Amino acid sequence: MAIVKFTANLKRFYPDLQPTQVKGETVSDVVDEIEAMHKGIKDYIVDESGELRKHVNIFIGNELIKDRKALTDRASGNDEIYIMQALSGG
């Protein structure tokens, strides 16, 4: 099972977030799985069309996912998936 890790900034809104093991094969599946554990968090990561929000990045290992629209990138057993925010603000 892959493991998902989260930017600390999401803990402001979901204080119980911890690195989480997931079964999903695609990033989209993984986001749905996380949503089932933390209601509403999907809306922080993707918009209602399912597209990754502009200032959010998801890595599988060291690689940025390629499909920001449908999140079809696949994760396998030992992958680490990072849900990050882009380096923007101010």
Added chain:
Amino acid sequence: MAAKNTLLLGTRKGLVVYKKNGQSKWTYDRTHFLGIPVTIATIDTHTGTWWALLDHGHWGCKIHRSSDGQTWEEIEAPKYADGDEVKDGVPAVTKLLWAFASAGADKPGEILIGTEPGGLFRSKDNGDSFELVRSIWDHPSRKEQWFGGGRDHPAIHSINVDPRDSNHFYIGISCAGVFETTDGGATWEPRSKGLNADFLPDPSSEIGQDPHLVVMSQVDPDVMWQQNHCGIYKTTNGGKLWQDVGQKEGPANFGFAVAVHEEDPDVAWVVPGISDVVRVAVDQSLCVCRTDDGGESWKDFRSGLPQNDSFDIVFRHALDITGDTLAFGTTTGNLYLSDNLGENWGLMSANLPMVHSVEFV
């Protein structure tokens, strides 16, 4: 009318609360949602519910509500459905929550929210769920003739409910114009006759106008004022015809905000700026203009406001009035207050973030 002793500021770094103390002095109280942009902050007087519309830089638009102004609950923000499109091939997603209104005294818990990209949402359960008002979303003009003004997509920034009849209300859209419904949102008619958009091939087109803000007199709701991209307009017949009442050569012309006196529909205020690419106070001298005669003439008031070195612009929701007191917040984080109908001003703070909205509650 009940005294309004709280001032809510939606700012780029949170919801800032000021309160009027026993000595009638306004003082800073607290900040909610520190660091998070707040586009609108208000209290629905029909339910007592506090509302904060948030625009996270990273995490999308959110709505929070509170029964006491102390503790907040996040609720699911309005969403577009699969298949909803801004234009053919462009999926509609909520980009900004830009207008909030109670649906009327006889409909407690019913609220309306205007969004970019142009959808009006209604909740009949005080925000537990929202439904897109399909009738205006499906208006035949929308896909072909609405467009973004200052934002990527069209956006609803004004909602005015007639206090005589809650099924009668108006919305203002940049850029589309003013639309009226008389049947609770089932059908809509454009109400932009008389407006003049110098950026359109047909400046008098009823669709494609850019009202920056539309406000309604609460004592004579047939009178509405709008600060438009191309001047200041007033209607005295419920939007059937708008009349240009701006100063062609004076400062009262371009701007975003407008406020109307609570008891006299002929008295209104604007805070002028320079259009288009400069966007600072006119002559870098900040002033507030007031008309006492329905727009026949304007006076500009400058006492207490910076002259010659001002970069301030006042966003459309950042000017409000209660009684003889007005307040406005600016893009450069200044907050000014007047206790004599805008004739003299005092600086309340010069250290705020960019101010999006100002509301007495």
